[in-house]
Amino acid sequence: MRMSIESRKRDVALVVDDSPETLRLLTDALDGAGMTVMVALDGAAAMRIVDQITPDIVLLDAVMPGMDGFETCRRLKRDAGVANVPVIFMTGLAETEHIVRGLEAGGVDYVTKPIVIEEMLARIRVHLGNARLTQSARAALDVSGRFLFAVNRQGHILWATPQAQKLLSDHPAAQTDDFVLPPSLLQWLEQAKGKGSSKSQAAPLPDNPQLRLYYMGETAPNEFLLRLSKESGTALPAEFTSELGLTAREGEVLAWLSKGKTNRDIAQILGLSPRTVDKHLEQIYAKLGVENRTAAAAIATNATRRNS
Numbered sequence: 124m125r126m127s128i129e130s131r132k133r134d135v136a137l138v139v140d141d142s143p144e145t146l147r148l149l150t151d152a153l154d155g156a157g158m159t160v161m162v163a164l165d166g167a168a169a170m171r172i173v174d175q176i177t178p179d180i181v182l183l184d185a186v187m188p189g190m191d192g193f194e195t196c197r198r199l200k201r202d203a204g205v206a207n208v209p210v211i212f213m214t215g216l217a218e219t220e221h222i223v224r225g226l227e228a229g230g231v232d233y234v235t236k237p238i239v240i241e242e243m244l245a246r247i248r249v250h251l252g253n254a255r256l257t258q259s260a261r262a263a264l265d266v267s268g269r270f271l272f273a274v275n276r277q278g279h280i281l282w283a284t285p286q287a288q289k290l291l292s293d294h295p296a297a298q299t300d301d302f303v304l305p306p307s308l309l310q311w312l313e314q315a316k317g318k319g320s321s322k323s324q325a326a327p328l329p330d331n332p333q334l335r336l337y338y339m340g341e342t343a344p345n346e347f348l349l350r351l352s353k354e355s356g357t358a359l360p361a362e363f364t365s366e367l368g369l370t371a372r373e374g375e376v377l378a379w380l381s382k383g384k385t386n387r388d389i390a391q392i393l394g395l396s397p398r399t400v401d402k403h404l405e406q407i408y409a410k411l412g413v414e415n416r417t418a419a420a421a422i423a424t425n426a427t428r429r430n431s
Contacts, residue, residue, distance in 0.1 A: 134159070136159070136161070136178060136179065137169060139163045139164075139166065139195065141165060149238070177204050177205060180211065183213065183230070185213065185225060193225065196210050201279070209250040212232070270352060273342060273349065278312070308328070312338065334351060373410075
């Protein structure tokens with residue numbers, strides 16, 4: 124069933140514009156649509172507001188005295204609490220250059236002035252719906268225990284699951300509030316985007332080679348999903364793995380199995396879902412010609428001893 128703005132809780136819109144006429148027009152229209160409206164006359168006032176209240180959507184004038192809308196948007200997106208709030212630019216400038224600047228600053232959409240209220244409300248509904256879907260997906264990832272986070276093209280972290288945040292805290296650069304991927308990983312990300320998630324190779328984090336990144340795909344414009352894995356160095360010898368026809372990942376799963384780890388433990392260590400570990404074990408048993416984890420672990424233990 125289609126959900127209208129009126130049938131939900133009152134969403135909060137922050138309108139940032141130096142024009143009293145525009146503020147009055149949008150305040151009346153949004154209030155009539157069932158939304159709570161906050162207003163700011165400039166970017167500095169908008170930043171003070173979001174320090175106290177997190178809006179559900181921001182309508183932002185592109186051209187304002189002092190801090191313009193583009194810079195205001197960039198600063199909003201650096202605030203972790205507001206980074207995922209959709210920003211719609213309002214501009215009388217229809218030139219491609221200004222549209223691109225708005226999108227690059229972190230905006231999701233733009234409308235040209237004079238504003239057509241029905242069009243604005245329609246865009247708001249779309250972006251509020253998309254934001255809720257994204258929030259639900261991220262909440263599900265948090266609960267599932269996956270080591271995932273997302274970055275933009277500049278390498279700034281947009282969001283991360285609690286598990287990924289914990290691993291990232293092991294990295295020296297992550298001790299700062301403005302952690303960004305180093306140039307070597309930005310170059311790797313560009314290459315991985317071209318290859319796609321199924322073909323990209325893992326990349327170690329500088330200063331902490333045990334932490335490795337895997338590219339998972341583009342989840343939104345200028346949002347790229349990465350999986351973080353902590354490699355312990357525990358694995359079967361490559362020669363043995365190849366001899367048995369195991370993939371490198373299957374070798375890792377079998378090595379941890381031989382150390383008495385449960386499927387859930389292995390999933391946490393390798394950053395996989397328990398279901399994926401189960402699938403790997405099915406393949407391992409078939410390739411080794413065994414029927415249970417005890418027999419598979421014995422083969423792995425013997426292989427490690429022979430090659431040590």
